Amino acid sequence: MPKLQNEELTIDMMVNPKTYNFCRDCKKRKLHLYGSAGSGKSWSIAQSLIVEKMLNEYDIRTVVTRKTGPALMKSAWLLVLDLLKAHNIPFDLNITDRLIRIGSNEMYFVALDDPEKLKSFEKINYIWVEETTELFWDDYKQLGLRCRGHNPNGINQLIFSYNPILKPHNKYLRKITENPPENTAVLHTTYHDNAFLDPEYIAEIEALKEEDETYWLIYGLGKWAVVKNMIYTNWDIIPANEWDYEAWRNVGYGLDFGFNAPSALVEIRIKENKGILETFERELLYERKLTNAQVIERLEEAIPNKYRGRIIVADCAEPDRITEIQQAGFNCWPCSKGPHSVRIGIDRAKRFKTHICGDGTNFIDEISDYKWKEDFNGDPLDIPVDFNDHLMDARRYYLGEIRFEEIPEFVVIGEYK
Secondary structure (H helix, E strand, O other): OOEEEOOOOEEEOOOOHHHHHHHHHOOOOEEEEEEOOOOOHHHHHHHHHHHHHHOOOOOOEEEEEOOOHHHHHHHHHHHHHHHHHHOOOOOEEEOOOOEEEEOOEEEEEOOOOOHHHHHOOOOOOEEEEEOHHHOOHHHHHHHHHHOOOOOOOOOOEEEEEEOOEOOHHHHHHHHHHHOOOOOEEEEEEOHHHOOOOOHHHHHHHHOHHHHOHHHHHHHHOOOOEOOOOEOOOOEEEEOHHHOOOOOOOOEEEEEEOOOOOOEEEEEEEEEEEOOEEEEEEEEEEEEOOOOHHHHHHHHHHHOOHHHOOOOEEEOOOOHHHHHHHHHOOOOEEEOOOOOOHHHHHHHHHOOOEEEEEOOOHHHHHHHHHOEEEEOOOOOEEEEEOOOOOHHHHHHHHHHOOEEEEEOOEEEEOOOOO
16 A cells, blocks of 8 residues: 655555556656546546645646546545545645635646636646547637646646547547557556455456457447437436426336445436427436435435435335335335346337436436447347446336326336237
Protein backbone atom coordinates (compact mmCIF):
# COMPACT_ATOMS: atom_id res chain seq x y z
CA MET A 1 0.00 0.00 0.00
CA PRO A 2 2.00 3.04 -1.19
CA LYS A 3 2.30 6.09 1.03
CA LEU A 4 1.56 9.21 -1.01
CA GLN A 5 2.98 12.34 0.52
CA ASN A 6 2.71 16.06 0.28
CA GLU A 7 4.16 18.66 2.61
CA GLU A 8 1.56 18.09 5.34
CA LEU A 9 -0.04 14.69 4.77
CA THR A 10 1.00 11.07 4.43
CA ILE A 11 -1.85 9.17 2.80
CA ASP A 12 -2.23 5.40 2.79
CA MET A 13 -3.88 4.97 -0.59
CA MET A 14 -4.04 1.82 -2.70
CA VAL A 15 -3.23 2.56 -6.33
CA ASN A 16 -2.99 0.63 -9.58
CA PRO A 17 0.56 1.50 -10.72
CA LYS A 18 -0.04 1.28 -14.48
CA THR A 19 -2.85 3.85 -14.58
CA TYR A 20 -1.78 5.99 -11.64
CA ASN A 21 1.82 6.35 -12.82
CA PHE A 22 0.63 7.23 -16.33
CA CYS A 23 -1.45 10.09 -14.93
CA ARG A 24 1.33 11.20 -12.62
CA ASP A 25 4.34 10.99 -14.95
CA CYS A 26 3.08 11.77 -18.45
CA LYS A 27 3.83 15.34 -19.51
CA LYS A 28 1.80 15.46 -22.72
CA ARG A 29 -1.05 17.99 -22.93
CA LYS A 30 -3.77 15.41 -23.64
CA LEU A 31 -4.01 12.04 -21.91
CA HIS A 32 -6.42 9.38 -23.16
CA LEU A 33 -7.18 6.41 -20.88
CA TYR A 34 -9.48 3.91 -22.56
CA GLY A 35 -10.22 0.22 -22.18
CA SER A 36 -12.45 -2.40 -20.64
CA ALA A 37 -14.96 -2.23 -17.83
CA GLY A 38 -13.50 -2.41 -14.35
CA SER A 39 -9.98 -1.36 -15.34
CA GLY A 40 -9.79 1.39 -12.72
CA LYS A 41 -9.40 4.31 -15.12
CA SER A 42 -11.65 6.76 -13.28
CA TRP A 43 -10.36 5.71 -9.87
CA SER A 44 -6.72 6.34 -10.83
CA ILE A 45 -7.50 9.68 -12.47
CA ALA A 46 -9.37 10.89 -9.40
CA GLN A 47 -6.55 9.74 -7.12
CA SER A 48 -3.88 11.47 -9.18
CA LEU A 49 -5.82 14.73 -9.42
CA ILE A 50 -6.31 14.79 -5.66
CA VAL A 51 -2.80 13.78 -4.61
CA GLU A 52 -0.58 15.12 -7.38
CA LYS A 53 -2.52 18.28 -8.21
CA MET A 54 -4.82 19.37 -5.40
CA LEU A 55 -2.38 18.45 -2.61
CA ASN A 56 1.02 19.03 -4.24
CA GLU A 57 0.47 22.07 -6.43
CA TYR A 58 -0.82 25.59 -5.77
CA ASP A 59 -3.10 28.16 -7.40
CA ILE A 60 -4.64 25.66 -9.82
CA ARG A 61 -8.16 25.24 -11.12
CA THR A 62 -9.43 21.82 -12.19
CA VAL A 63 -12.70 21.16 -14.03
CA VAL A 64 -14.29 17.73 -14.01
CA THR A 65 -16.94 17.31 -16.67
CA ARG A 66 -19.32 14.92 -18.40
CA LYS A 67 -22.04 15.41 -20.99
CA THR A 68 -24.91 15.88 -18.49
CA GLY A 69 -25.08 17.25 -14.96
CA PRO A 70 -26.95 14.36 -13.30
CA ALA A 71 -24.53 11.80 -14.77
CA LEU A 72 -21.56 13.86 -13.60
CA MET A 73 -22.86 14.20 -10.05
CA LYS A 74 -23.61 10.49 -9.74
CA SER A 75 -20.20 9.42 -11.02
CA ALA A 76 -17.08 11.59 -10.77
CA TRP A 77 -18.46 13.91 -8.05
CA LEU A 78 -19.26 11.02 -5.72
CA LEU A 79 -15.98 9.27 -6.53
CA VAL A 80 -13.87 12.31 -5.62
CA LEU A 81 -15.83 12.99 -2.43
CA ASP A 82 -15.57 9.34 -1.37
CA LEU A 83 -11.79 9.40 -1.83
CA LEU A 84 -11.37 12.62 0.13
CA LYS A 85 -13.48 11.35 3.01
CA ALA A 86 -11.97 7.86 3.04
CA HIS A 87 -8.47 9.28 3.47
CA ASN A 88 -9.40 12.11 5.85
CA ILE A 89 -8.13 14.79 3.49
CA PRO A 90 -9.28 18.23 4.65
CA PHE A 91 -11.34 20.14 2.07
CA ASP A 92 -13.96 22.86 1.78
CA LEU A 93 -17.19 22.05 -0.04
CA ASN A 94 -19.57 24.40 -1.84
CA ILE A 95 -22.45 22.25 -3.08
CA THR A 96 -24.23 25.15 -4.81
CA ASP A 97 -21.23 25.89 -7.02
CA ARG A 98 -20.20 22.22 -7.20
CA LEU A 99 -16.81 23.25 -5.89
CA ILE A 100 -14.19 21.44 -3.81
CA ARG A 101 -11.38 23.60 -2.46
CA ILE A 102 -8.10 22.45 -0.91
CA GLY A 103 -5.86 25.34 0.08
CA SER A 104 -5.48 27.64 -2.92
CA ASN A 105 -6.65 24.95 -5.35
CA GLU A 106 -10.16 24.56 -6.76
CA MET A 107 -11.96 21.65 -8.40
CA TYR A 108 -15.25 22.45 -10.16
CA PHE A 109 -17.76 19.95 -11.53
CA VAL A 110 -19.39 21.42 -14.65
CA ALA A 111 -21.51 19.52 -17.19
CA LEU A 112 -21.20 20.08 -20.91
CA ASP A 113 -24.95 20.65 -21.14
CA ASP A 114 -24.17 23.99 -19.46
CA PRO A 115 -21.59 25.38 -21.93
CA GLU A 116 -21.92 28.99 -20.79
CA LYS A 117 -20.85 27.98 -17.28
CA LEU A 118 -17.69 26.42 -18.67
CA LYS A 119 -16.93 29.46 -20.80
CA SER A 120 -17.25 31.72 -17.77
CA PHE A 121 -14.05 30.45 -16.15
CA GLU A 122 -11.13 32.81 -16.58
CA LYS A 123 -8.53 30.09 -16.17
CA ILE A 124 -8.53 26.30 -16.21
CA ASN A 125 -5.39 24.24 -15.71
CA TYR A 126 -6.70 20.69 -15.72
CA ILE A 127 -9.80 19.14 -17.27
CA TRP A 128 -10.97 15.57 -16.67
CA VAL A 129 -13.68 14.30 -19.02
CA GLU A 130 -15.48 11.18 -17.79
CA GLU A 131 -17.20 8.94 -20.41
CA THR A 132 -15.66 10.84 -23.31
CA THR A 133 -17.54 8.73 -25.87
CA GLU A 134 -20.57 10.91 -25.05
CA LEU A 135 -18.81 13.93 -26.58
CA PHE A 136 -19.11 15.23 -30.13
CA TRP A 137 -16.05 16.53 -31.95
CA ASP A 138 -17.08 20.14 -31.31
CA ASP A 139 -17.29 19.41 -27.56
CA TYR A 140 -13.79 17.92 -27.66
CA LYS A 141 -12.34 20.92 -29.49
CA GLN A 142 -14.00 23.44 -27.18
CA LEU A 143 -12.50 21.80 -24.11
CA GLY A 144 -9.04 22.24 -25.58
CA LEU A 145 -9.70 25.95 -26.04
CA ARG A 146 -10.86 26.34 -22.41
CA CYS A 147 -7.78 24.73 -20.84
CA ARG A 148 -5.44 27.71 -21.06
CA GLY A 149 -4.96 29.26 -17.61
CA HIS A 150 -1.57 30.29 -16.25
CA ASN A 151 -0.09 27.32 -14.39
CA PRO A 152 2.74 28.12 -11.96
CA ASN A 153 3.41 24.40 -11.53
CA GLY A 154 4.05 23.43 -15.15
CA ILE A 155 1.82 22.43 -18.06
CA ASN A 156 -1.97 22.35 -18.36
CA GLN A 157 -3.52 18.98 -19.19
CA LEU A 158 -6.76 17.42 -20.40
CA ILE A 159 -7.53 13.85 -19.30
CA PHE A 160 -10.09 11.70 -21.10
CA SER A 161 -11.47 8.37 -19.84
CA TYR A 162 -13.85 6.00 -21.64
CA ASN A 163 -14.83 2.52 -22.81
CA PRO A 164 -14.28 2.03 -26.58
CA ILE A 165 -17.92 2.03 -27.73
CA LEU A 166 -17.90 3.25 -31.32
CA LYS A 167 -20.80 5.46 -32.39
CA PRO A 168 -21.23 7.74 -35.41
CA HIS A 169 -20.50 10.92 -33.42
CA ASN A 170 -17.28 9.71 -31.72
CA LYS A 171 -15.22 8.12 -34.49
CA TYR A 172 -12.57 10.78 -33.87
CA LEU A 173 -11.68 9.02 -30.60
CA ARG A 174 -10.79 5.78 -32.34
CA LYS A 175 -8.50 7.70 -34.68
CA ILE A 176 -6.79 9.31 -31.69
CA THR A 177 -6.18 5.99 -29.92
CA GLU A 178 -4.86 4.31 -33.08
CA ASN A 179 -2.66 7.20 -34.20
CA PRO A 180 -2.16 9.71 -31.35
CA PRO A 181 -1.68 13.30 -32.55
CA GLU A 182 1.25 15.40 -31.43
CA ASN A 183 1.34 16.10 -27.68
CA THR A 184 -1.19 13.33 -26.97
CA ALA A 185 -0.53 10.17 -24.94
CA VAL A 186 -2.78 7.08 -24.95
CA LEU A 187 -3.03 4.28 -22.37
CA HIS A 188 -5.04 1.12 -22.99
CA THR A 189 -6.15 -0.87 -19.93
CA THR A 190 -8.29 -3.91 -19.13
CA TYR A 191 -9.77 -5.33 -15.96
CA HIS A 192 -6.52 -7.31 -15.52
CA ASP A 193 -4.84 -3.99 -14.66
CA ASN A 194 -7.09 -3.46 -11.63
CA ALA A 195 -5.74 -5.37 -8.64
CA PHE A 196 -8.71 -4.38 -6.47
CA LEU A 197 -11.60 -5.57 -8.64
CA ASP A 198 -14.19 -7.79 -6.94
CA PRO A 199 -14.00 -11.45 -8.03
CA GLU A 200 -17.75 -11.38 -8.68
CA TYR A 201 -17.38 -8.52 -11.14
CA ILE A 202 -14.45 -10.25 -12.84
CA ALA A 203 -16.66 -13.31 -13.32
CA GLU A 204 -19.41 -11.11 -14.76
CA ILE A 205 -17.02 -9.58 -17.28
CA GLU A 206 -15.46 -12.91 -18.26
CA ALA A 207 -18.90 -14.45 -18.77
CA LEU A 208 -19.18 -12.14 -21.79
CA LYS A 209 -16.86 -14.49 -23.68
CA GLU A 210 -19.82 -16.82 -24.06
CA GLU A 211 -22.58 -14.18 -23.91
CA ASP A 212 -21.69 -11.76 -26.69
CA GLU A 213 -18.65 -11.19 -28.88
CA THR A 214 -19.19 -7.43 -29.21
CA TYR A 215 -19.57 -6.88 -25.48
CA TRP A 216 -16.52 -9.05 -24.80
CA LEU A 217 -14.49 -6.90 -27.21
CA ILE A 218 -15.60 -3.65 -25.56
CA TYR A 219 -16.00 -4.50 -21.87
CA GLY A 220 -13.60 -7.45 -21.62
CA LEU A 221 -10.73 -6.69 -24.00
CA GLY A 222 -11.22 -2.94 -24.20
CA LYS A 223 -11.23 -2.87 -27.99
CA TRP A 224 -13.26 -0.64 -30.28
CA ALA A 225 -16.52 -2.13 -31.49
CA VAL A 226 -19.96 -1.05 -32.70
CA VAL A 227 -22.93 -2.23 -30.64
CA LYS A 228 -25.65 -3.59 -32.95
CA ASN A 229 -29.01 -5.30 -32.54
CA MET A 230 -30.22 -2.94 -29.85
CA ILE A 231 -33.38 -3.96 -28.02
CA TYR A 232 -34.88 -0.57 -27.16
CA THR A 233 -34.71 2.33 -29.60
CA ASN A 234 -37.98 4.21 -29.00
CA TRP A 235 -36.83 6.33 -26.03
CA ASP A 236 -35.57 9.76 -25.13
CA ILE A 237 -34.35 11.72 -22.11
CA ILE A 238 -36.31 14.42 -20.29
CA PRO A 239 -34.51 16.81 -17.93
CA ALA A 240 -35.29 16.08 -14.30
CA ASN A 241 -36.52 19.63 -13.69
CA GLU A 242 -39.28 19.17 -16.30
CA TRP A 243 -40.96 16.30 -14.48
CA ASP A 244 -44.24 16.88 -12.64
CA TYR A 245 -44.31 13.94 -10.27
CA GLU A 246 -47.61 14.85 -8.61
CA ALA A 247 -49.71 14.94 -11.78
CA TRP A 248 -50.08 11.19 -12.17
CA ARG A 249 -52.53 8.50 -11.14
CA ASN A 250 -50.95 5.52 -12.85
CA VAL A 251 -47.69 4.84 -11.00
CA GLY A 252 -45.96 1.52 -10.38
CA TYR A 253 -42.53 0.07 -9.75
CA GLY A 254 -40.26 -2.71 -10.97
CA LEU A 255 -37.74 -4.23 -8.57
CA ASP A 256 -34.75 -6.44 -9.36
CA PHE A 257 -32.92 -8.03 -6.44
CA GLY A 258 -29.17 -8.22 -6.15
CA PHE A 259 -26.31 -8.33 -3.68
CA ASN A 260 -23.02 -8.61 -5.54
CA ALA A 261 -25.00 -7.19 -8.45
CA PRO A 262 -27.01 -4.01 -7.82
CA SER A 263 -30.50 -4.04 -6.43
CA ALA A 264 -32.48 -1.89 -8.87
CA LEU A 265 -35.79 -0.05 -8.55
CA VAL A 266 -37.48 1.85 -11.37
CA GLU A 267 -40.59 4.02 -11.15
CA ILE A 268 -42.91 3.86 -14.16
CA ARG A 269 -45.75 6.26 -14.99
CA ILE A 270 -47.97 5.51 -17.96
CA LYS A 271 -50.35 7.56 -20.05
CA GLU A 272 -52.00 7.56 -23.47
CA ASN A 273 -51.13 10.44 -25.77
CA LYS A 274 -53.14 10.61 -29.01
CA GLY A 275 -53.47 6.84 -29.14
CA ILE A 276 -49.81 6.18 -28.26
CA LEU A 277 -48.90 4.57 -24.95
CA GLU A 278 -46.05 6.41 -23.24
CA THR A 279 -44.02 5.60 -20.15
CA PHE A 280 -42.19 8.11 -17.99
CA GLU A 281 -39.53 6.26 -16.05
CA ARG A 282 -36.90 7.12 -13.47
CA GLU A 283 -34.23 5.24 -11.58
CA LEU A 284 -34.87 5.18 -7.83
CA LEU A 285 -32.34 2.60 -6.62
CA TYR A 286 -29.12 1.12 -7.98
CA GLU A 287 -26.89 -0.15 -5.20
CA ARG A 288 -24.77 -3.21 -4.45
CA LYS A 289 -24.30 -5.17 -1.23
CA LEU A 290 -27.78 -4.46 0.14
CA THR A 291 -29.44 -6.88 2.54
CA ASN A 292 -33.20 -7.20 2.26
CA ALA A 293 -33.63 -5.05 5.37
CA GLN A 294 -31.61 -2.34 3.62
CA VAL A 295 -33.67 -2.76 0.44
CA ILE A 296 -36.80 -2.12 2.52
CA GLU A 297 -35.16 1.01 3.98
CA ARG A 298 -34.43 2.24 0.44
CA LEU A 299 -38.04 1.52 -0.59
CA GLU A 300 -39.28 3.56 2.35
CA GLU A 301 -37.08 6.45 1.22
CA ALA A 302 -38.03 6.18 -2.46
CA ILE A 303 -41.78 5.55 -2.24
CA PRO A 304 -43.82 8.12 -0.26
CA ASN A 305 -46.51 6.87 2.12
CA LYS A 306 -49.28 8.09 -0.17
CA TYR A 307 -47.88 5.84 -2.93
CA ARG A 308 -47.33 2.86 -0.64
CA GLY A 309 -50.31 0.93 -2.02
CA ARG A 310 -49.16 1.11 -5.61
CA ILE A 311 -47.88 -2.07 -7.16
CA ILE A 312 -44.26 -3.21 -7.07
CA VAL A 313 -43.52 -6.14 -9.39
CA ALA A 314 -40.34 -7.94 -8.31
CA ASP A 315 -38.19 -10.86 -9.37
CA CYS A 316 -40.16 -14.03 -8.61
CA ALA A 317 -36.93 -15.97 -8.00
CA GLU A 318 -36.77 -14.37 -4.52
CA PRO A 319 -40.13 -15.26 -2.88
CA ASP A 320 -38.86 -14.90 0.69
CA ARG A 321 -37.63 -11.38 0.00
CA ILE A 322 -40.96 -10.46 -1.57
CA THR A 323 -42.83 -11.79 1.48
CA GLU A 324 -40.65 -9.72 3.79
CA ILE A 325 -41.32 -6.60 1.70
CA GLN A 326 -45.07 -7.30 1.82
CA GLN A 327 -44.85 -7.64 5.62
CA ALA A 328 -43.20 -4.21 5.68
CA GLY A 329 -46.40 -2.75 4.18
CA PHE A 330 -45.61 -2.63 0.46
CA ASN A 331 -47.89 -3.91 -2.30
CA CYS A 332 -45.18 -6.14 -3.76
CA TRP A 333 -45.88 -9.09 -6.07
CA PRO A 334 -43.75 -11.54 -8.03
CA CYS A 335 -43.36 -11.29 -11.77
CA SER A 336 -44.36 -14.24 -13.96
CA LYS A 337 -41.73 -16.52 -15.41
CA GLY A 338 -42.43 -19.22 -17.92
CA PRO A 339 -41.53 -20.29 -21.45
CA HIS A 340 -40.23 -17.30 -23.42
CA SER A 341 -41.22 -14.95 -20.58
CA VAL A 342 -38.17 -12.71 -21.07
CA ARG A 343 -38.89 -12.21 -24.77
CA ILE A 344 -42.59 -11.67 -24.13
CA GLY A 345 -41.85 -9.14 -21.40
CA ILE A 346 -39.48 -7.25 -23.69
CA ASP A 347 -42.04 -7.28 -26.51
CA ARG A 348 -44.62 -5.73 -24.19
CA ALA A 349 -42.16 -3.12 -22.94
CA LYS A 350 -41.30 -2.18 -26.54
CA ARG A 351 -44.90 -1.16 -27.21
CA PHE A 352 -44.34 2.05 -25.22
CA LYS A 353 -42.71 5.29 -26.20
CA THR A 354 -40.31 5.72 -23.27
CA HIS A 355 -39.21 8.97 -21.63
CA ILE A 356 -36.35 8.64 -19.13
CA CYS A 357 -35.68 11.07 -16.32
CA GLY A 358 -32.35 12.73 -17.01
CA ASP A 359 -30.91 12.06 -13.55
CA GLY A 360 -30.99 8.27 -14.12
CA THR A 361 -27.33 7.70 -15.00
CA ASN A 362 -27.38 3.91 -14.66
CA PHE A 363 -30.75 3.67 -16.41
CA ILE A 364 -29.46 5.59 -19.42
CA ASP A 365 -26.25 3.53 -19.52
CA GLU A 366 -28.20 0.27 -19.42
CA ILE A 367 -30.87 1.09 -21.99
CA SER A 368 -28.24 2.56 -24.35
CA ASP A 369 -26.37 -0.77 -24.49
CA TYR A 370 -29.14 -3.33 -23.98
CA LYS A 371 -28.90 -5.69 -26.94
CA TRP A 372 -29.85 -9.09 -28.29
CA LYS A 373 -27.41 -11.97 -28.38
CA GLU A 374 -26.17 -12.83 -31.86
CA ASP A 375 -25.56 -16.08 -33.72
CA PHE A 376 -22.38 -16.89 -35.64
CA ASN A 377 -23.61 -14.80 -38.57
CA GLY A 378 -24.24 -11.76 -36.39
CA ASP A 379 -28.01 -12.13 -36.60
CA PRO A 380 -30.02 -11.41 -33.43
CA LEU A 381 -31.39 -14.16 -31.24
CA ASP A 382 -34.46 -13.80 -29.01
CA ILE A 383 -32.29 -13.62 -25.87
CA PRO A 384 -30.81 -10.42 -24.41
CA VAL A 385 -27.15 -10.29 -23.40
CA ASP A 386 -26.94 -10.94 -19.66
CA PHE A 387 -24.76 -7.97 -18.70
CA ASN A 388 -25.48 -4.61 -17.10
CA ASP A 389 -29.25 -5.19 -17.26
CA HIS A 390 -30.57 -4.77 -13.71
CA LEU A 391 -32.88 -1.81 -14.36
CA MET A 392 -33.85 -3.35 -17.69
CA ASP A 393 -35.01 -6.45 -15.82
CA ALA A 394 -36.86 -4.33 -13.26
CA ARG A 395 -38.83 -2.39 -15.90
CA ARG A 396 -39.58 -5.61 -17.78
CA TYR A 397 -41.05 -7.21 -14.65
CA TYR A 398 -43.53 -4.35 -14.33
CA LEU A 399 -44.33 -3.61 -17.97
CA GLY A 400 -44.55 -7.31 -18.78
CA GLU A 401 -47.29 -7.83 -16.19
CA ILE A 402 -49.74 -5.02 -16.80
CA ARG A 403 -52.87 -5.17 -18.95
CA PHE A 404 -54.89 -2.15 -19.95
CA GLU A 405 -58.67 -2.16 -19.84
CA GLU A 406 -58.78 1.60 -20.18
CA ILE A 407 -56.23 4.27 -19.56
CA PRO A 408 -55.16 5.02 -16.90
CA GLU A 409 -56.52 1.92 -15.13
CA PHE A 410 -54.77 -1.41 -15.46
CA VAL A 411 -54.80 -4.86 -13.93
CA VAL A 412 -51.93 -7.19 -13.07
CA ILE A 413 -52.11 -10.73 -14.36
CA GLY A 414 -50.50 -13.82 -12.90
CA GLU A 415 -49.40 -15.77 -15.95
CA TYR A 416 -48.03 -15.04 -19.39
CA LYS A 417 -50.55 -15.98 -22.05
